[in-house]
Amino acid sequence: MAELGSLTARERQLIIDEFVQQAFAGIDPGAPGARIAQGMRQLPEDAPDELTPEQAAAWAELTGLMADASFRERVRQMAVTGAQGGEQPAYDPAPVTEHASAAVAAGVAPESAQGKEIVDRIVGADTSAAERAKLAGQIEMFTDRRVERYWELMGVLNNRPPFTPSTPAFEWFAAALRAHA
Structure with a gap:
């Protein structure tokens, strides 16, 4: 926990980028639904290295989610299915x-x-x-x-x-x- 709390804003961004990159690996950026990847990785460019207590708790929970294999598989499944496009819900x-x-x-x-x-x-x-x-x-x-x-x-x-x-x-x-x- 202490190690996660001592990460810089750039290091946190890299962790999120790696997660999103794995979830969307091999998916054409122009494919339907692929634009969601941008939102999934977006942290403020001017994010401070120091997190507020609420942000530190959110970061700890978020890293737990990203480390969960079933969550990663689920996000990947959603990304692949979304990229295939096809008929959208009516x-x-x-x-x-x-x-x-x-x-x-x-x-x-x-x-x-x-x-x-x-x-x-x-x-x-x-x-x-x-x-x-x-x-x-x-x-x-x-x-x-x-x-x-x-x-x-x-x-x-x-x-x-x-x-x-x-x-x-x-x-x-x-x-x-x-x-x-």
């Missing part, structure tokens, strides 16, 4: 965030009749079972609480205000899509 994420977040907060079960009403509101009642199942798979591919936590921790290191996590809403939405496919 939904607007804003209603998912709005309606599915409200469903999660209210304790609505994804498989309930109310869950079906919410799914129908988001994707349309006429969306076929096959389309719902496909969309659920796409959402599951790109929804991971650890990845969202990575972004939260990068926000702390970049002095950005916290954001409301959206992963629970997307997990709920995927489960509701499957339940009503």
